[in-house]
Amino acid sequence: MPELVVANNDKELTSAVNKIRKSEGGNICILGGVRTAQNFSRLDMIDEFILMMHPVAIAKGKPLFISKERLEFVSTKSYNSGVIQMRYRPAKRVKSTSQSNLASGRSKRFRQR
Numbered sequence: 001m002p003e004l005v006v007a008n009n010d011k012e013l014t015s016a017v018n019k020i021r022k023s024e025g026g027n028i029c030i031l032g033g034v035r036t037a038q039n040f041s042r043l044d045m046i047d048e049f050i051l052m053m054h055p056v057a058i059a060k061g062k063p064l065f066i067s068k069e070r071l072e073f074v075s076t077k078s079y080n081s082g083v084i085q086m087r088y089r090p091a092k093r094v095k096s097t098s099q100s101n102l103a104s105g106r107s108k109r110f111r112q113r
Contacts, residue, residue: 017045034062034063041069049071049086049089050085051085051088053084054082072090
């Protein structure tokens with residue numbers, strides 16, 4: 001069952017994610033924009049990026065990554081609408097126990113204030 005978790009700071013966010021990881025269920029799905037992705041990436045809590053590229057040129061916007069991020073290609077999928085889905089995983093790196101892969105937990109949505 002989807003649930004909304006509001007975290008006021010990094011410590012609360014990390015704690016909530018770790019609690020969900022330890023619970024029984026499927027993968028955690030995080031829907032959000034650039035700031036959400038940047039926060040989870042900075043905290044090393046992303047197993048896979050699923051990026052959707054729409055066939056619209058806007059000529060400006062916020063960068064998804066604020067620092068160099070090494071990614072490993074997973075797959076692409078194209079749709080009749082012209083949208084292309086690209087899947088990447090962060091390159092292998094040493095992770096601490098508290099920031100291990102987001103591998104289990106019920107489907108949750110997160111928002112930071």
